[in-house]
Amino acid sequence: MAKYQKLLEPLKIGNVELKNRFVMLPMTIEKVDNYHVTDDLVDFYEKRAEGGVGLVEIGSAYVCDCFNTTPKYHTTTGACGIWDDEFIPGFKRVADVCHEHGSKVAAQLQLCYEWRATGEDPLLSYSPSKDVMSGPFVGMPEREFTKEEIAILVDQYGAAAKRCKEAGIDIIEIHAGIGYMVMRFLSKYSNHRTDEYGGSPENRARLLTEIIDKIHETCGADMPILIRISADDLMPGGNRIEDTLELVPIIEKHGVDAWSVQAGFHEAPRPVANQIVPEGEFIDLAKQVKTVTNKPVFPGTRINTLDMCDKIMNEGYGDAVGMGRQFIADPETANKVAAGHPEQVRPCIVCSRCLDNIFIGKPCQCSVNAHVWQGVKVGTPEEHPAEKQKHVVVIGAGPGGCEAARVAAIRGHKVTLIDKSDRVGGLLNMAQVLNAKIEPLVKYWNEEIKLHPNIELKLNTKVDAAAVKALNPDEVIVSPGGGIIALDVPGINGKNVVKSEDIKEMCAGKVPEGKGMLWKAAVAAIKAQGGTVEFMRFGLNMASGPTAIVGKRVVVVGGGFAGLEVAEAMCENRQITVIEEAKKLGNGIGIIDKNPTINLVKSKGVKLMPLTKLVEVTKKGAKVQNVETGEETLLECDTVLTSLGVEQNTALYDEIKAVFPNAILIGDATTPAGKVFRTLEAVKGGYEAAMSI
Incomplete structure (x- = not known):
């Protein structure tokens, strides 16, 4: 069997058949309007469905009323509401557009750390036990759930699931992981109750099993239910995999159709999703869960490459693969695999810039996919072909220049991409030496530039205003890279x-100016x-x-x-x-x-x-x-x-602007004093510039 082909096989979750094994994990991407689905959110999910994902999951469908509140946990404000019938049309829009492209849709029912019974009550931080700190930004809980309140909460889940079904959602996911409320009941770390909701595994699972029972009651026994669980919560005195293996059969007796396995609490002392966490660090948790269930199981923490997906499928770690950030980076990942062109997949570099925004209540962004940030306001180059073909000269083949060339070429422009180096990538060529996570992105740009016959690449070419004028361009985009912040102290030019x-020059295959035999030997x-x-x-x-x-x-x-x-x-x-x-x-x-x-x-x-x-x-x-x-x-x-780091670098731009007044400066060269621009800012600048032509 050819590489990656197992990822393209169909899979059934309950009575719902997925066309492949790719699952877009639920993320709260902050593209809502007062908890309502927006055009931008519909477009976001449609792009992933159009890109071939088998199951698209709507992140964080909040089950309790949050209108006119100020949650302490910022991410809550970016969730989709599902506590009232007024939200059904928005969910139906998502379901309909995803179904048009052959993807199935799950809604993740969610309760983070704060709750209220009705819209008349204050939104307060709750927990199973008042003696344990609540999640990030929330502090100590203001209330411990009473049994009467638990019954109300269970009803809220049941009613929310019914609304999802009415909207055409295919699968209900219950979030019982990462330290959110249901997981706080499951975990020995956070649940110290002495009533029937605490103590034994059966008791700690009782909230979840009652929610499952209620969903079957409101939606019927044939509504597939998916549980997302932290198989090791990584908290002191919390649940280890052994505890989860005991919990899974207890929960499954109530009617569960699949398991999405992750790890940790958000506040866990051990990192879970950062770049410093090795890829596939937690996939064995899913493999162990598979030993106690015959239902589909898939891992979904710190997975972003096709090779890791292939390992999961071929070595028995899971029946599908769950990824979030990779599908943010490239919504076409599944289609590119199906077309036999995995080398064209735009890689997630695990920089966490998406999560940086999400966790402070700002819309999702991406270092390698500017459309996520820009959304329907700017659109994609495929959606906006140029009205008139122009000759666009792009100076600098770093990430900003490459993105500008790519977008302009897709829109139909003729592009001349110029760089003084002997390779594309700019500072990424140095970055990939220091950080192996960047290497796939440099490979992607090399492949991407080859894809577009209307891009002429000129390497080892220095330019000035006269050279640009000789090319007779209609538009000029200048992406020269930032100026290196210099130090002026005695001895700064010493041999030590x-x-x-200097490292940048060496990585470009050049001996830095003023360096001797040692550097010549290295190069x-x-x-x-x-x-x-x-x-x-x-x-x-x-x-x-x-x-x-x-x-x-x-x-x-x-x-x-x-x-x-x-x-x-x-x-x-x-x-x-x-x-x-x-x-x-x-x-x-x-x-x-x-x-x-x-x-x-x-x-x-x-x-x-x-x-x-x-x-x-x-x-x-x-x-x-x-x-x-x-x-x-x-x-x-x-x-x-x-x-x-780098600072503003406008010398070349100023020279070119004197001849081409409409020239656009992008990338590190625009870095404001005291700020740090990285790949995200460069790519965004290139995208915007090329979309504006």
């Missing part, structure tokens, strides 16, 4: 200093190995040897996103100290990744020194100063590595 621009070795990323990564991490351009003892100047990434990537067999002038490290890292990243580099032995600035580089190392006390210290080291 490595600047981020020659890279070229001899075909310029492979693996060899460059190996070379940078060598602590000794003929191509060791970074020594054993390193001071990294800059504790923002770039500096911490460098420190984490190069800390093996090295002593690394990161200095940062600001009080807090991690500028440019979002809420999801910041603390885990800082904790990770600490755990790897990296010394972090905030409120510290470089004042001089000597032959012995880095002379630094505490910005509060003025005290100076010499940090002895072999290498001082500057990694301060």
